[in-house]
Amino acid sequence: MTVRIGLIGKTNTGKTTFFNAATLQYAEVSSYPFTTKQPNYGTTYAITPCVCREFNVKDNPRNSLCIEGYRHIPVELIDLPGLIKGAWAGKGLGNQFLSVASQADALIHVIDASGSVDEEGRITKMGVGNPLADFYDIQEELVMWLMRLIDRQEDKILRNVKSGKELAEAIADVLHGIKITTSHVNTALKSTGLQDKDFGDWTMLEDKKFAEKLLEVSKPMIVLANKMDLETASSNFETLRESLTSYMVIPASAEAELALKRAVQKGFIKYIPGQEEFDILNPEQLTEEQRKALEFIESRVLGEYMRTGVQFAINVAVFKLLGMGVVYPVSDAAKLSDKSGNVLPDAYLMPPNSTVRDLARSIHSELEKGLLYAVDVRSGLRLPGDYRVKDRDVLSIVSAMRRAG
Ligand SMILES: Nc1nc2c(ncn2[C@@H]2O[C@H](COP(=O)(O)OP(=O)(O)O)[C@@H](O)[C@H]2O)c(=O)[nH]1
Ligand SMILES: [Mg+2]
Incomplete structure (x- = not known):
């Protein structure tokens, strides 16, 4: 099974930057500009200490990579167009993005922690945006989407139940296209206490409570507080972390990771994703500007938060969130x-x-x-x-x- 991680979040929060940084390979020394249309699907890697060191052998990986004793295992990353308010109702961008979100096993919710985007995802003055409100907006979109999906299939679910299926199975039957299983539905039914109530009699409030729970169990999510390199980000990050206690909130700078990956491609630095440092290989090749940019990343991003957060987020999603x-x-x-x-x-x-x-x-x-x-x-x-x-x-x-x- 290939693990699929979906990137969601408002426009301009840095999803595509994260996607590009996470899927950029060292091996592939291509320089086509990122302004060209990127595919929505890409390969990134979950990284874990390889057993080769324990067995003291030189390995020949086939389905994965081994770099300096660390196994890099491919996972699929999906970049989604930005969500905007009302998208679930078919407004704006339409609800295509939701059907893409539906393919994911886990979600990374990218937030502009610097507050540089407004409610509609437009770039605004740094610090003006409300990252916590952004989180809840997107959350609401997802819940409404799931609620509507279930609502639209109500007749089929009722028919399923009539023909003798358990409620969990009857509901899962109409949702397996979005990677929701009977076991997900069962968990959501139990924790909302709706397992013994006639599906036809659920109130709107119960529909919503159920959709919320089902979303939580079937699409586990981490919150990525992005743009931590900007001044206004740290206080917003604290707010996010204190308010969203049921989520893992990870500070990140997708742009810093992308800059480091590009510097690796150009042969300027040695850097392994997730590491807390990089080495400049040929200082004399760098322009003044490039040197300053690297210094900035070293002190403001790696120095303060230990890492850019991109690789860390992938690892947390795969090993902690999905276990x-x-x-x-x-x-x-x-x-x-x-x-x-x-x-x-x-x-x-x-x-x-x-x-x-x-x-x-x-x-x-x-x-x-x-x-x-x-x-x-x-x-x-x-x-x-x-x-x-x-x-x-x-x-x-x-x-x-x-x-x-
Ligand atoms: N300062 C800073 N800017 C970022 C970061 N990540 C993305 N951006 C910028 O935010 C803008 C929107 O990024 P993009 O990846 O296209 O956002 P998307 O709409 O969510 O895909 C671009 O100008 C990026 O360069 C970051 O970590 N720090
Ligand atoms: Mg984008």
Whole structure:
């Protein structure tokens, strides 16, 4: 399963800058301007300490990268056009963005913490905007969207219930297109206490309460307080952090990350995303302006907040918010390799409570069909199909159909 993270937030808060910074690869030394239309989908990486250091081996990653002992595992990032008020009702930009948001497993809500955008997302005088109100506006858009989606399907849901389906299943049935599962719906029903109430009798208030809860469980979200490099941002950041206590609020400067990534491409600096420092490689190549810009990032962004927040946000979304674990399937348990001899070739992101069987299925359906057991490389133990895989597990799956990994 590929993890998909969606960027949402008002216009001009820095979503596209975040997207560009997070998806810019060191390897790909292209210089096409960012003013050209960017695709909405891009690959970024969740970064975690690789097991290669523990096993003291040189790995040959296939589905991921290993850079200086850190495994970079691809995740998909989706950049959405800005939300504007009333978008759920088909006004303004239309509700296309909401259907894109629907494809995400987790959301990063980008906020202009410097208060440089007004209510409608237009650039305004720095410090004038209200970042907390911006958060609630977008939140309201999302809830209204979900409420309306459910409302539009009311007849179908009622028919589903009549034909004997459980309520959770009946609702999930009309929402699986937006990655909402029966288990999400069940959780929302229980925590709103609506599981025993006739769906046809829900009040509007209950509809809304349910949509809010369902949004919370099915589209977990972190808040990115962006533009922290601007003076007006720190007090707004405090406000956001104190008010939004049920969210992780991450300070960031997407623009600083983008500048660092570009400096890497030009060979000016050595910088690994998420790190708290960079090294200038060839100081004599820098213009005065470039040197000042890097100094500014070093003191105002890295110095104050330790990091630009971009890589940190991706990691938090994948590992904390979604609770993913990283599992390394291998074919040869002794050599830690696949059949071609590649050492620790693959790293899989597995959701909480995933089993050996789930892992086998994500590798190949044939592998799951003939699944016998997995061998835990560290202990040599045979693990049954329903064993719950753990973060950093290195496993060799043994299947009657084929032995692979
Ligand atoms: N100072 C500062 N400006 C930023 C930052 N991120 C984005 N911007 C600027 O904010 C404006 C809107 O950015 P953009 O990424 O297009 O916003 P979007 O509409 O949410 O996609 C642009 O002028 C960016 O250069 C940041 O971290 N700091
Ligand atoms: Mg944009």
